[in-house]
Amino acid sequence: MSYRVPRGTFDILPEEVKIWHWVEKQAQEICRRYQYQEIRTPMFEHTELFVRGVGDTTDIVEKEMYTFNDRGNRSLTLRPEGTAGVVRAFVEHKMYAGPLPTKLYYFGPMFRYERPQAGRYRQFHQFGIETFGSQDPAIDAEVIALGMQFLESLGLKGVKVEINTVATPEIRARYFDKLIEYFTPFKEELAKDAQNRLYRNPMRILDSKDPRTKEIAAGAPSILDFLDEECAGYFEKVKEYLDLLEIPYVVNDRLVRGLDYYTHTAFEFVADLSGAQASTVGGGGRYNGLVQEIGGPEMPGVGFGLGIDRIILALKEQKVDIPVQDQLDCYVVTIGDKAKLYSVKLLKTLREAGFVCERDYLDRKVKGQMKAADREKARFVAILGEEELEQGNINMKCLETGEQEQISLDAIVDYLSNKIQP
RNA sequence: GCGACCAUGGCGAAGUGGUUAACGCACCGGAUUGUGGCUCCGGCAUUCGUGGGUUCGAUUCCCACUGGUCGCCCCA
Known part of the structure; x- marks a missing residue:
């Protein structure tokens, strides 16, 4: 056999496609009920969009992008995530001038250059939603609720929401200082990559898996102690709504997302899965500065991205019956x-x-x-x-x-x- | 980028330094001529990932490469 799929990619054969159709159908149906409309953006964008949008200190931008020059010598990048492109389209087409909030969803492949392993591929698939224009904590909760309802509609059991707040850039800056202050005396004991992050993004040390680093991090200050009234109030409201919606969540003040654009609410959907890596089935949060960063007006946003490959993995592990009609x-x-x-x-x-x-x-x-x-x-x-x-x-x-x-x-x-x- | 394990027919999976490489599934054909599912019979690897080496001889031993899987980093 001479040709094979490129590393980290896979074919979805007819039997499999049935599952995908079904999952996509559930996503469409849930979005219809919540009044989210589909948007389709290109699979590649100008590299600069991701550098600006995702953040140049993130792993995604630093080492995971599929970047190439086209024949016109433009630097393009296969999208590593969905939000940047959607925000670009939102801004480019001045959708902010239309009725707000704008509620959008997308479904499609994303690309990151990484070593493949269980639940992680170089081409993977995300279903995501984004909503622009509202600062109401109720919409943060709605976003989470939509995600949960989707996962439940698939028959996935044991999904939990982990939630945190990453506050505002200002508060985070103060918190960063405190973290650096806290970690510096331990610097020599930290894992190598944690040391590298110390001054650039100390929050990332918090979710380290290195045993010693973990021990040290356990004593680190919590961002929750640094919140101002507004941030704390906002976080409380979101939680109140989640309680009202009876969505099971746990506050995890160590939760850090890998993208720079988040403010206030940050959350992850965690499934009950054996593969440690793949148990995080999705994540998202609020990104109030992103639209402006991309060249639009000041415009708040919230959204999530769900890893369909991982979800399907989980469905299989849980032996969920997929209703397939092929008579x-x-x-x-x-x-x-x-x-x-x-x-x-x-x-x-x-x-x-x-x-x-x-x-x-x-x-x-x-x-x-x-x-x-x-x-x-x-x-x-x-x-x-x-x-x-x-x-x-x-x-x-x-x-x-x-x-x-x-x-x-x-x-x-x-x-x-x-x-x-x- | 680092580490571990693995690599036999479409799939799953035995196996041995030496004339014909088990078996199961799937597939194809047949069991009185125009009828399924069960059963029975038959067919189905002339490079056992690729390239070297050891050997009289390697699929089986060694090395390299490639690929896969899993883990680390990080994430979906």
Whole structure:
């Protein structure tokens, strides 16, 4: 075998696609109910958009982007996340001039250059929503509620919301100072990457997995102690709404998101999964400065991104039954050349009438055709031989009961309608 | 970028330094000529990831490479 998919990518084969269709359908339906409208943006954007939007100290920008120059020598990047592109479109098309809040959702592939492992790929898929224009904590809660309802609609069990506030840039700056102050005496004991982060983004040290760093971080000050009245009040309100919505959440003051644009609310959806990495199935938060950063007006926003690949992984691990409809109404079996010829027309008639039907294209004998019909789970087999054809009749056999009756060829649509429509 | 493990037919999976590389599933064909699901029979690897080496001889031993899986970092 000479060609393979590029590392970190995978084909979604027909059987799998059924699951994806179903998941997408749930997303669409939930969004419809919450009045979020789909937006489709390009899979690549100017590199600068992500550098500005996502943040140049983030891992995404520092080491994970698929960046290339096109023939016009423009630097482009395969989108590593969905928000930046949506915000760009929102600004570019001056959607802020329309009715607010603007509520959008997207579904599609994202790209990050990383070593693949369980639940992590170089091309992965996200379903995300973004809403612009509202500072009401109720909409933060709605965003979280939509995500939860989506996950529940899939039948995913044991999903928890972890929530935190990352306050405002000003408060965070003060908090950073305190963190640096706290961590500096331990500097030599911290994990190497934690040391590197100390002055650039000390909050990232908080969720380190290095044992010693963890111990040290356990004693670090909490951002919750630095909140001003407004931030604390906002956070309280969001939690109140979540209580009202009966959404199970835990406050995790160590929760740090990997993107720079968040303000106030930050949250993650965590599934009950064995693979440690992949248990975070999505995350999001509020990003009040982002629209302006991208060149738009001052405009608050909230959203989330959910990892569909991980969700499907979780569905499989939990052995969730996926409702798949792939029934075959009628398989047309023919005997002889004339019948075979006629079957082409018959298939067309049946399909126009709305039935799902199939026939043999491999010159199989009757037995082979019957086997195929059975394998493809046909409900009925229409058996057409030379004699029947001459008399204008056809045999209809129900595979489930084994019963067979001869009817007039002209009556086949009515016959199937009666038997199948339920 | 670092580490661990793995690499046999479409899939799953045994196996041995030496004439024909088990088995299961799937697929194809057959079991009196125009009828499925069960059963039975038959077919289905002439590079056992690639390239080197050790050896009289390697799929089985060694090395490199590639790929996969999982973990670290980080994230969805």
